[in-house]
Each structure stands twice: as structure tokens, then as C-alpha cells.
Amino acid sequence: MITVEEYQEHVLGRVEPLAPRRVPVTEAHGLRLAEDVIAVLAVPPFDNSAMDGFAVRAADLVGASGTAPVALPVDGDVPAGTTRPVTVGPGRAARIMTGAPLPPGADAVVPVELSDQPPGAAALPARVLLRRAPEAGAHVRRRGEDVRPGDVVLGAGTVLGATHLSAAVSAGHGELLVRPRPRVGVLATGDELCPPGVDPGPGRIPDSNSVLVAGLVREAGGEPVPLGSVGDDPEALRAVVAAALPRLDALVTSGGVSVGTKDVVKAALSGELDFTTVAMQPGKPQGFGLLEGRVPVFALPGNPVSVMVSFHVHVAPALRQLVGRPARVPLGTARAAVGWRCPPGRRQYLPVLVDDGPVASVRPAAAGGSGSHLVASLAAAQALAVVAEDVDAVAPGDEVGLLQWP
Numbered sequence: 001m002i003t004v005e006e007y008q009e010h011v012l013g014r015v016e017p018l019a020p021r022r023v024p025v026t027e028a029h030g031l032r033l034a035e036d037v038i039a040v041l042a043v044p045p046f047d048n049s050a051m052d053g054f055a056v057r058a059a060d061l062v063g064a065s066g067t068a069p070v071a072l073p074v075d076g077d078v079p080a081g082t083t084r085p086v087t088v089g090p091g092r093a094a095r096i097m098t099g100a101p102l103p104p105g106a107d108a109v110v111p112v113e114l115s116d117q118p119p120g121a122a123a124l125p126a127r128v129l130l131r132r133a134p135e136a137g138a139h140v141r142r143r144g145e146d147v148r149p150g151d152v153v154l155g156a157g158t159v160l161g162a163t164h165l166s167a168a169v170s171a172g173h174g175e176l177l178v179r180p181r182p183r184v185g186v187l188a189t190g191d192e193l194c195p196p197g198v199d200p201g202p203g204r205i206p207d208s209n210s211v212l213v214a215g216l217v218r219e220a221g222g223e224p225v226p227l228g229s230v231g232d233d234p235e236a237l238r239a240v241v242a243a244a245l246p247r248l249d250a251l252v253t254s255g256g257v258s259v260g261t262k263d264v265v266k267a268a269l270s271g272e273l274d275f276t277t278v279a280m281q282p283g284k285p286q287g288f289g290l291l292e293g294r295v296p297v298f299a300l301p302g303n304p305v306s307v308m309v310s311f312h313v314h315v316a317p318a319l320r321q322l323v324g325r326p327a328r329v330p331l332g333t334a335r336a337a338v339g340w341r342c343p344p345g346r347r348q349y350l351p352v353l354v355d356d357g358p359v360a361s362v363r364p365a366a367a368g369g370s371g372s373h374l375v376a377s378l379a380a381a382q383a384l385a386v387v388a389e390d391v392d393a394v395a396p397g398d399e400v401g402l403l404q405w406p
């Protein structure tokens, strides 16, 4: 038996970060940027109007007010999106919309509310009465006042949310270099498995590990690739794995790694994976290796609680490493609200309920204790209490480690 740390070293020492990939911005949400995003466009890209109104030369309206409005002839419309705005000559105006380029000659905008014109749709007037003497630059949004070409808009490492993506697009980008979401194959094994919702009949059970692992992969930022389940037939298992491998960045199997006569994963992959026992409970039997020198494969024990614990302790850190994030996350601490027993010589990972307070307080999630088959009780678990190998019982008030997930 090897320690949890020795096994983690063994796994993480063989997992290489995935190469960054350029993807359309529409597919980049939630992914981590692999390089700084440099503005190609200025934001705003050109001087434009902040108001619906009239583009003018400020010098023409000196002294204009409500009691002394100034009349200017209107030479045309400047809508948003125009590529050839009219020129505003001395003593003249153009009607302009929000977001439209400031026409040549103009240096200010007077909002429609400060004119004799009605707001909303109206025919172009021949002349307009304006009741405001604007400063030069009034209601003009200057090119590059937010970002200039060459500025860093987003830093490498940013996890892209909605506002990051809109900033990148505004600065001229349609694709971004990101750490791709690892595509993780999910394969259950065992003759006893039947699909969800089907009456299993005698001796068989629903395959709950497939949805468990797929959900954990998604929660860890990966993209699950469901491969269904195979029975206790090593040839069939090898065929499924070989067919799926080209589209996978990692693979998680469950079941068939212990010392049974039909342990199918061990039988099929013992040439390529290392099978060992780790001093942890649950999750003692584990298999790991790289297929085709590239795809990390985690052969987890079949018991559902073992799957869940093995995932958080071994698979999730490796998925983080695949996307270039720190693999190891420090444990928290908590106090035991009640006592429970622990397996001697193995580190215990016990699904627990957590009462938040100044110090978190935890108690076992399953009334029936720590059995690795208690899959329905697992639904209540909010974290894993972590108890050292040399402890054989936790007493109320004892400090324990706390492993939580996002």
C-alpha cells in the first residue's frame, strides 16, 4: 500500500497541461485565457455621439439659451452605421443619432430635448432652434477614451465571463487563445449494471457511477464524454477505449480494479496502467497510467462513495493541472460535532454535513456510517472530512481536515 501523497505525486508527475487552443469567442465562456488580449481596435473605435440630437460647431452657439435660442440650417442626417457622414460647415448643423460618427467639422452635440424638434421619429427639419451653448466636446465620446490599440484588455489566466468576452469583442477579437476544457471519457464497468430508470431485475443495479462521474467532471470544468457501460469482458472494454481515445484528453473508468475473479479493467489494461492500493478509505484500489503516452486514465474502484472520493482526491487535481491551474488545493479545517470510527492505517475521507460557524462543524452525512456503497446518502454530503491514518476514532470536538469543492 502506498500513501495518498505518493500516489498523488505519481499521478501529477505524469499529467501535462493541454496545449492552448484558439476558439471562437462564442465558445470561450468559462475557459481560462492562455495569453494577454491586446486591443486591435480602439474603444470607442471613432469619435461618436452620446446623444440623439444635432451635431454642431460649439463656436456657432456661443450665448444660445432658452430665452435666446440660435437657429442653424440642418444639412442632413447622420445615422449610426453611416460610412459617409455629411460635413458640418460653419454656422450649420446635422441631425445625429447616438453611436453615429461625429461628422467632419462638428465638435459638439446638442440633445434633441434642447431644440425645437420633437423627440423620436420626425422628418428632417430644414432648420433647428437650439437652446444650449455647448462646450466643445459636449456629448462626444472620444475614440480610444476606454482602450487604445495595443492596450492590454485582459490578462492571461483570466477565467472568461460574459463581461470579459464583450471587452475582447469590442477590442476587435473574434477568437481567443484559451486552455481548452478537457474532454473526459466516462466509462462504467460490470455485468450487474443497467441503464437509469430501467427495472434492474434480480442481481443487477442501476449504473449510478456514469452520471456521478459525468457531473463531477462538469463541476470540475471538464467536458464529459459519456461512453456508457461495458460488462465484464476485457475485449469489449479494450474496443470501447480504443475507439474513444482519439477524442479524449482523459478517461475515468469505475469498477473492476480489485481482486475479484472478473475485475475487467485490471484484466484489460494491466499492461498499460499501474494498479496499486492507496492508504485511504474509501478508494483503496486504484489504477492509473497514460494511454498512447498522452491520455491519463483513472481506473477508480466501483463503489460509488469510492468513486466520489477518488475523483476529488486524484482526478480533480489532475484536471486542474491539465488546464494549467495549480493542482493542489489546501485543505480547510473543521470540528467534529459527533464522534465516529476510522479505519486504522488508512486516511479517512468521510462524506459530511457542514454547519458553518466561526469554525465549521461536521457530522457524517450517512446515518449508516462510512460504507462506500451508501450512494443515496451521498446526496446529502457537502464536503469530505479528512482524518489522519494514525487515528482510529474521532471524538466530538476533535479537529479534522475539510475537503470542499466548488
Ligand SMILES: Nc1nc2c(c(=O)[nH]1)N[C@H]1C(S)=C(S)[C@@H](COP(=O)(O)OP(=O)(O)OC[C@H]3O[C@@H](n4cnc5c(N)ncnc54)[C@H](O)[C@@H]3O)O[C@H]1N2
Pocket: 188, 189, 190, 192, 193, 205, 206, 207, 208, 209, 210, 254, 255, 256, 257, 258, 259, 260, 263, 282, 283, 284, 285, 300, 301, 302, 303, 304, 306, 372, 373
Ligand atoms: N477480497 C477483497 N475484496 C474487496 C477488496 C479487497 O481488498 N479484497 N476491496 C474492496 C474495496 S475497498 C473496493 S472499493 C472494491 C473495489 O472493487 P472494484 O473496483 O473491482 O469494483 P466492483 O467490484 O466492480 O464494484 C464494487 C461495488 O460497486 C458497485 N458498482 C460498480 N459499478 C457501479 C456503477 N457503475 N454504478 C453503481 N454501482 C456500481 C458494484 O456493484 C459493487 O457493489 O472491492 C472491494 N472488495
Ligand code: MOO
Pocket: 280, 281, 282, 283, 284, 285, 301, 303, 306, 372
Ligand atoms: O476502498 Mo473501498 O474504495 O473502501 O470501498
